[in-house]
Amino acid sequence: MEPVIEVRNLYKTFDEGKSFVLKGLDLKIPKGLITILIGYSGTGKSVLLKHILGLFKPTKGEVIVLGQNLFDMEEEELIRFRTRLGVLFQHAALFDDMTVLENVTFPLREHRRDLSPQEIIEKAIEKLKSSGLDPSHYDKQPSELSSGMQKRVGLARALVLEPAILLYDEPTTGLDPILTGMVDNLIMETHKKHKGSTSVVVTHDLGAAFRIGDYVVMLDKGKVLLEGAPEVFLESDIEVVRHFVEKGLRRSEDV
Numbered sequence: 458m459e460p461v462i463e464v465r466n467l468y469k470t471f472d473e474g475k476s477f478v479l480k481g482l483d484l485k486i487p488k489g490l491i492t493i494l495i496g497y498s499g500t501g502k503s504v505l506l507k508h509i510l511g512l513f514k515p516t517k518g519e520v521i522v523l524g525q526n527l528f529d530m531e532e533e534e535l536i537r538f539r540t541r542l543g544v545l546f547q548h549a550a551l552f553d554d555m556t557v558l559e560n561v562t563f564p565l566r567e568h569r570r571d572l573s574p575q576e577i578i579e580k581a582i583e584k585l586k587s588s589g590l591d592p593s594h595y596d597k598q599p600s601e602l603s604s605g606m607q608k609r610v611g612l613a614r615a616l617v618l619e620p621a622i623l624l625y626d627e628p629t630t631g632l633d634p635i636l637t638g639m640v641d642n643l644i645m646e647t648h649k650k651h652k653g654s655t656s657v658v659v660t661h662d663l664g665a666a667f668r669i670g671d672y673v674v675m676l677d678k679g680k681v682l683l684e685g686a687p688e689v690f691l692e693s694d695i696e697v698v699r700h701f702v703e704k705g706l707r708r709s710e711d712v
Contacts (some may be wrong), residue, residue, distance in 0.1 A: 549611035
């Protein structure tokens, strides 16, 4: 499988080497699939995601995204490169003082100066429709929307620059089972609509990982513990993996 993201011997410390969150992590994320990053809290999932976005600089190691070493780039080049990555944050991270439509047009106004104001609006509406949000909500503020609707707006904003890679940071945290199922379906539907794109989902929800993931990666103690198709995890004899799988699937059955 061709990797779209390659992480090589990645180390990260925030306290000058007293402790490390990432400890020589190696990973290849395959192109065109939905890859799920799982693991207990504190294993480095979100820290890894921020390295892929170029928000954190490695203490040691390399992060290659779409063939580019992120940390060989100047800041301006890195900012431009990030337009090839779309992100749906845990709490949607919408601008409170903007309407739904203004939130989705914002990346276009910042990065697509070649487009006319009308073209920007048309592209934003196209993504909002694709994300399943009714037009009656386009002029509302984020505070007037439900959590599920906010996720749809956040997804539309993440997609509006037509990214090659879409990253989801704990997209279902804090949501009830019905909304969790809605977001999982939205991830799958979005991936199918954007042929050739790659999706990376950081989650604690093992049920979702097995339901929507093509490829699953488990982090433990700052390294990759196990990776492969969901079946690899169900068949694993590694105690940490077995415990995580049993606990995660039991929780999924309870809801």
